[in-house]
Structure formats: C-alpha cells, structure tokens
Amino acid sequence: MKFPDVFVFLALLAGSGANEQEKFTEELFIRQTSTGHIYSHFRFLTLWETDIRDADARAHFRLFPRTLGDILATFRVQELKLALTQGFWRTEKWGYPVESAPPGGMVVARFLPSVENVDEAWSGLTSSLAGLLCASLNKLDQREAIQPEYTFSNEGISGDGLSSNSSYLRYGLLPRENMCTENLTPWKKLLPCKTRRGLATLINSGHMQKYSSYQSIGLSIRPVCIDPACSTPSIELKQTMSVVFDPVIMNRKADNVNWSLKQMFGIGLTPSCPLSHTSTAFIDVTDAGYNLEPPPQKVLDFGGGKPRKIGVYDLKTFSEEGIRDIRAVYPKAHIYGVVRSLPVQVSRHVVGTGQERGGIVTTIKNTCSTPLTGVYLDLVPWYIRVYLHTLRVEVNGEKISPERVVYRPGQDRVKPYHLEMVLKLPPRSTTTITVETEYSVLRWTEYPPDANHGFYIGSAVLTTRLPQDSRSNATFTHRMDSSLNYIFWGNPETDSVLNIFTETLLVTMPTPDFSMPYNVICLACTVAALAFGPIHNITTRSLVLVPPEEEEKSLLGKLLAPLLSLFSSILGKTKSAKIDQPAESTESTEPTESKDK
CATH class of the missing domain: 2.60.40.2110 (Immunoglobulin-like)
Known part of the structure; x- marks a missing residue:
C-alpha cells in the first residue's frame, strides 16, 4: 500500500470515529481585479459543537487542533482574530478583500468575564501564539496594545457568561512582522488534513514567494450558533489565506495575461480532504473576458441589482480521479480600462x-x-x-x-x-x-x-x-455561517460591516552616531592592551643576570641548538680556510723576486 493510500485510510478511520459535533469545510475563491491581478482566497472552517465557556468539556479533540484548544482554555479567550501579512493590499486598484488585514502582524482578542486580570491574560495569549506560529507576537505587550471602544465589536454570539464590554478587548499591531515560511508551516499543521489532501496542497510557499505580490494568513475564533434558536452554542475556527498574483510576471510577457492554478501554485486541484464536509472552488467570472478550461460545473447568480456570475467546481467529484488544472484563456488580447472608484x-x-x-x-x-x-x-x-x-x-x-x-x-x-x-x-x-x-x-x-x-x-x-x-465590489460573509457556500448558494442578506486598513508609515527619529561609540571602544581597548603588557611585565618580573651557559632554553631552542652549532662550525671552518689561502700565495712569490735581482 502506498503512503497516500495509507493516509487516506487513516483519515477515513479518524473521520468515522468523529460524530456530527464537528464539521470541516474547505473553500477557494478566485477573482480577477480591475488591474488584471488574480486574487485567491482560501477559507478553512472547523465547527465544533461545544460551549466556549466550558473549558472542562473540551477534553477530547478530533478535527479541532488541540494546541489551539489548550490556549483558549488556559487564557479564557472568547474571540480571537490574528493576521500575518506580507505586502500592502491596494484597495483603490484591487477592490475590497474578503478578509481585511494590515501589513505586518495583528492580534485582536476578547476575553471571557471570568478573567481576573485581562492584561496578564493578554500577555500570556500573545506569548503562546508566538510559540505556536513562530512569530514575534510576544512583543505585543502593554507598550504595543490598546483597548478599543467602538472598533472590533463582537463578531460572535452574546449572552450570559460572554463579554460585550470593551474592557475585555485588546488590540495590538506589529507593522514589521511580515509573514514568511516559518509562519506558514505551523499554520498549515492546524488543518485536519495538513497539506496531504484537499485545497491546502495548493499552498506552496516557495512558489508563492516567487510570483505573488501580496500574502496574508489569518486565524479567527468566535462562538456561534448552529440553529436560529441557538440551542447549542459552538466554536468556529476560521483559517484564511489571501494571495495576489500578477499574470504578466508569471508569463514574463506584457501581452499574455492567461493564468492557471498550476502556474500560480505549482500544482492543480487534488482530491478533497477525506475529513471535509464540503470542498468547493469558486471563480468570479463576472465580465471576465476569458474562458475557463474545463468549464465550471455550475454558474451561480450572486448579489442584488446586477448579479455577479460565480463558477463552481465541486472537488468531491471534479478531481476525484487525480490532479486537475483550471486554466483561464483569453480568446484575444485583453486591454484593461479605467479602474472604477470604490465607495x-x-x-x-x-x-x-x-x-x-x-x-x-x-x-x-x-x-x-x-x-x-x-x-x-x-x-x-x-x-x-x-x-x-x-x-x-x-x-x-x-x-x-x-x-x-x-x-x-x-x-x-x-x-x-x-x-x-x-x-x-x-x-x-x-x-x-x-x-x-x-x-x-x-x-x-x-x-x-x-x-x-x-x-x-x-x-x-x-x-x-x-x-x-x-456592495457590488465587495464580498461579505454572514454572521451565522462564515462559509462561502452559504452566501453563494443561499444568497442571504449579509453583514456589510467593512474594515479598511491604511498604509503603514515610516518616520525618521533622532538617531545618534553609532560609529562613534564603536571607534571609542576600539581605541580604548587598543590603548589598554598596549599599555597592559609592558606594565605587567615590569611590575611582576625581576631582572637577573644569567651566564650564557646557564640560560634555560625553551623547547624550540633545544630543538634548534644542534642545527645552530653545526651551522657555526661550518661557518668557522669556511672563515679559517679563507685566511690560510692568502698566506700560501705570499710564500710562493718571494723566491722569484730574489732570482731576478
């Protein structure tokens, strides 16, 4: 049996043990912006029928990640919203995103009324999230967090034992904490099927880092109701990821704006996660101008007035036989017009x-x-x-x-x-x-x-x-059900509350000359080193006259002594030979001179 088959068998075995109290859905929404960029939004929802106020009842975990459940129980968290973003969402060109997030890191947390000290709970929560997602969220202490009064109101249900007062709310920003691979890997491990099956296989960090202009991952938790009577409260875990691609960069041609899933993510659509209740891909084909290959299984009308056209691919049946790609091909050269102003x-x-x-x-x-x-x-x-x-x-x-x-x-x-x-x-x-x-x-x-x-x-x-x-340029979800299936298929009246984040600002503060302390330290250390050696030798050593034959030689001197003596003897013989040679030449010339006389 191959490894993927073993994984599918274990996943089905785990899913058979889970009852109807937990449900997992995975969705993908793709929309082309007015400037030609491709906006891809992943949404993974895990619904657990348990009361967030009762931490003791959450002893057994199946689809809901245990590491996250322990954090919620330890710090008595009622609602949580976290985002890590690389890049800036250009609202005036790309329109409104499904999930708004500022550049860098953001954490919004609301605690239960049973929390005695909100500041201590906030500090412990951010430290735990920092370890969970390998981010510097532990820096969000009291120096970086505030208590909003009117912003970030309750997104979940309210009632007895649940807080709606702003005193239990905290909000913090880290504008320099950009998303990277070390954050994406632990985020994917929170999914029931990890990246083995389903839409999560498309999330390839290396491929997205190469071609994307914007990346953002999000994690949101809130208490919800699964029925209008709210007889059974539940916990909703929402994991989102938004990516923006530029087809011109991917194709390396200014006149080629065709795109495909394999170009953007390095792989096509794989079979759905065996633990998922639904697995769907939605593509906004309103005034698209391109043809989808293969065509969508169904096209839905969404919104009032002039409805939008949404193409639907059900991964339970679309890619059950293997990996399949979706391509968007323009029949002729596409020219983008003027970008419409947003409301x-x-x-x-x-x-x-x-x-x-x-x-x-x-x-x-x-x-x-x-x-x-x-x-x-x-x-x-x-x-x-x-x-x-x-x-x-x-x-x-x-x-x-x-x-x-x-x-x-x-x-x-x-x-x-x-x-x-x-x-x-x-x-x-x-x-x-x-x-x-x-x-x-x-x-x-x-x-x-x-x-x-x-x-x-x-x-x-x-x-x-x-x-x-x-609202034609925005996609809002419903408070009762955050899934895209609910709004696209049911077309209900959604909550049109919109959060728009501005740019981060870069200011120049009064900055000292950091090279001056470095130069002073180097000069002081050099002077101290040069002065310490001679002073130490003079004050700790005594000068004693020692004859040459009694001088204690080092190991190197003992090894070189035979060579030096041999060299000295050879040098002495050479000098004596040069002295004897002139004496002999003088004695040989004296008889010749006497004969001439």
Whole structure:
C-alpha cells in the first residue's frame, strides 16, 4: 500500500470515529481585479459543537487542533482574530478583500468575564501564539496594545457568561512582522488534513514567494450558533489565506495575461480532504473576458441589482480521479480600462520636515450617494507623541467636530497613544484628519539594528457599513455561517460591516552616531592592551643576570641548538680556510723576486 493510500485510510478511520459535533469545510475563491491581478482566497472552517465557556468539556479533540484548544482554555479567550501579512493590499486598484488585514502582524482578542486580570491574560495569549506560529507576537505587550471602544465589536454570539464590554478587548499591531515560511508551516499543521489532501496542497510557499505580490494568513475564533434558536452554542475556527498574483510576471510577457492554478501554485486541484464536509472552488467570472478550461460545473447568480456570475467546481467529484488544472484563456488580447472608484477609500501619510516634529494626515473619501457613519482608530507608538489640541477634522475644507472622541495619551515605555473617533461622512465628500506629533529621543539600547532605516507606525483602520447600492465590489460573509457556500448558494442578506486598513508609515527619529561609540571602544581597548603588557611585565618580573651557559632554553631552542652549532662550525671552518689561502700565495712569490735581482 502506498503512503497516500495509507493516509487516506487513516483519515477515513479518524473521520468515522468523529460524530456530527464537528464539521470541516474547505473553500477557494478566485477573482480577477480591475488591474488584471488574480486574487485567491482560501477559507478553512472547523465547527465544533461545544460551549466556549466550558473549558472542562473540551477534553477530547478530533478535527479541532488541540494546541489551539489548550490556549483558549488556559487564557479564557472568547474571540480571537490574528493576521500575518506580507505586502500592502491596494484597495483603490484591487477592490475590497474578503478578509481585511494590515501589513505586518495583528492580534485582536476578547476575553471571557471570568478573567481576573485581562492584561496578564493578554500577555500570556500573545506569548503562546508566538510559540505556536513562530512569530514575534510576544512583543505585543502593554507598550504595543490598546483597548478599543467602538472598533472590533463582537463578531460572535452574546449572552450570559460572554463579554460585550470593551474592557475585555485588546488590540495590538506589529507593522514589521511580515509573514514568511516559518509562519506558514505551523499554520498549515492546524488543518485536519495538513497539506496531504484537499485545497491546502495548493499552498506552496516557495512558489508563492516567487510570483505573488501580496500574502496574508489569518486565524479567527468566535462562538456561534448552529440553529436560529441557538440551542447549542459552538466554536468556529476560521483559517484564511489571501494571495495576489500578477499574470504578466508569471508569463514574463506584457501581452499574455492567461493564468492557471498550476502556474500560480505549482500544482492543480487534488482530491478533497477525506475529513471535509464540503470542498468547493469558486471563480468570479463576472465580465471576465476569458474562458475557463474545463468549464465550471455550475454558474451561480450572486448579489442584488446586477448579479455577479460565480463558477463552481465541486472537488468531491471534479478531481476525484487525480490532479486537475483550471486554466483561464483569453480568446484575444485583453486591454484593461479605467479602474472604477470604490465607495469608500482611506489613505494616510506623514507631513513635516526634520527629526523633531511632524504630523499625520488621513484622508477619507466617500463617493456614495448616502451619508455614512465611520469609526476611525489609530494606534501610535509611545515614542511619537500625539497632541490632542492639534487635532483638526475637515470635510471638503470646512472644519467639523467629531461625534465622539476617545483619546488616551501614551506614556514613555509604558503604553501607546490611542485615538478613536466616530465621524459622519457626508455623501460625495472628502474628510481630512490632521494631528501634529513630536518625536522622542530614545536610549541608545532602544534603537533597532537598522536605526537609520526609520521607525514604523502601524496602520489605522476605518470601520463603516456600506449601503445596499454600493456592495457590488465587495464580498461579505454572514454572521451565522462564515462559509462561502452559504452566501453563494443561499444568497442571504449579509453583514456589510467593512474594515479598511491604511498604509503603514515610516518616520525618521533622532538617531545618534553609532560609529562613534564603536571607534571609542576600539581605541580604548587598543590603548589598554598596549599599555597592559609592558606594565605587567615590569611590575611582576625581576631582572637577573644569567651566564650564557646557564640560560634555560625553551623547547624550540633545544630543538634548534644542534642545527645552530653545526651551522657555526661550518661557518668557522669556511672563515679559517679563507685566511690560510692568502698566506700560501705570499710564500710562493718571494723566491722569484730574489732570482731576478
């Protein structure tokens, strides 16, 4: 029996032992953006019929990962949202993603009311997640985390024994913690079939790192209900991954925008995971302009007004005989037109010159025909001081007052600055938020190794709800069921709450000359070394006159002594021979001279 057959047999054996209390689904959604980039979104859902408030009842684990279950039970976690992202999602060009995430690392956690000390639970949770995903999430201590008031409200159910107060909520950012292979590998091990079967086989880190422009993995946990009466609470584990490819880079031709799964991921669709309840691939073919080979098994109409066309591939039957590829081929050269403006856009940048003072400017554009209410949240590190009296909010050039403002000043080396506002966004308006900042002078041990590169400020986030006539460019999931099957097949009324993250900012702080201490240390060590040797010899040794024949020779001197004596004797004989030769020549010339006389 081959190894894959053995794995399938063991997986089916484990699945036969699992009852209906656990369900696993795997889904893939592919959409081509207006700029021609290919957006691929993986979604793996594990539903477990158990109460998140009862940690003792979760003693046996089947599909739900035990390592994650132990973390939830130890730190009394009610809801958790984690994301690790490499790159920046370009909303104005790619549209709205299914799952929003800022560049770097993000952790949002809500704890149960039974937690006595939320700060200690937050510290233990981030340290455990750091070890689980091989990331530096343990740096999200009180200096990097805040307590939001209006942002990141409950995504799961609420009731007795569940918290809805913001005092049990924590939010932290690590803008420099990019996703890499060492994070992706433990993330894949949390899946029931790992990467042996199903859609997870497409997640090839080496191939994606080569061709992708954006990568993001996510992990989310929340309490849900499996029926409208909510008779049985459950735990939903959602693992997501978003990847963006550029067909021009993959094909290495500017006029070739064809794509396929094998080009993007290095392999086609394999048979589904034996433990999965459903395994489906969805492709948005609305105004695509290309032909899918092979064609989808079914095409669904999704959304109101002008519905979108969604092609469906059921992996339970589509690839049951082996690996199959899906290709998108354009019948003729494709020319992309003007990218349409989105209903809501957010951008942020730094202003000011020098390394002492500056400012942060955020621009919010509302192109909808109806007014919107948005919540703006900004987390600024403690070493960049934010002054509330410099806050200025303008709409189309006119100064306004926010509906509500939450400002918690930071404290050096203790906590960051927290700025949160509730804003009214008029239709077809541009809102500008400006605040002045001051840069601190850090200790030389607080600078990173590449201090001259600058310091990062994490992304700000705008939370709003899109109107009914502006949801055609977005894909929202339902609160009762987060699966794509539920929204594409059932077409229910979804929750249109949208989180838009801005760019990360790079600021230049007052940086000392780190080469000067290095030069001083080298010079001081050199002088000390040169002065120490002679002084030590003079103060610890005594000078004694020793005859040459009594001098104690070293091991090397003893080995070289015979050679030196032999060389001296040969040299002495040579000199004596040169002295005797002139004497003999003088005696031979004297008789000749007498005869001549």
